Amino acid sequence: MEQIPILKMGSILLVSIQVDMHDRLAMQLQNDLTEKIVSSSARGVLIDISSLGMVDSFIGQMLSNIAGMSRILDAETVVVGMQPAVAITLVELGLTLKGVRTALNVEQGMDYLKSFASSQPENFIDEYS
């Protein structure tokens, strides 16, 4: 089960992180995600971290990397579902999720991705977004 599933919903890819991330898994997620963005012409990536009770610098860096890679591939990344304790810890540790957009929950993240895409000249299939 050492693979994080990527769910395609219209032009948005949804990733729900539920397990402890380690080097190999993070690397695999980045590879899988970038490949899926290209193969499915995705315009948005939604990462749900509501299961994570802790976000350390490693996970923070991974999220920043994913956002950066997606942006180059013309897809916007939104991280949703952050627990209040996680936000507190991030600030206390001085960690900034560089280049990462956040939203309260999946619905608001979807709304943002929709408005982001509609402000772009490209076509955007919003059947599921």
Add this chain to the structure above:
Amino acid sequence: MEQIPILKMGSILLVSIQVDMHDRLAMQLQNDLTEKIVSSSARGVLIDISSLGMVDSFIGQMLSNIAGMSRILDAETVVVGMQPAVAITLVELGLTLKGVRTALNVEQGMDYLKSFASSQPENFIDEYS
């Protein structure tokens, strides 16, 4: 991290099972899901099992239970993303996912839940479905 997140998308609840299920976790998922169906007035439940390389009788029973409970609460359940090997094993073991609807992927599952809901007299917020 011993909690499976339930993502609300309009009137559909999305659950992605990525970890080994054991008794307590299965029980908790059933509780969380039924509570969330009631609190969010959900009309559909989408369970993604694309991470599962194996579905035994315990998981099969859990899926059947969830489908049964949801149905009583007037929500339809669809299981999506089953790996081919899982389907083969299920048949070979003689396990039937009683009362459980399946679809190939999240998009087709969403389509089914939409058409199910639109055939119902109740109103159905399909903003995200």
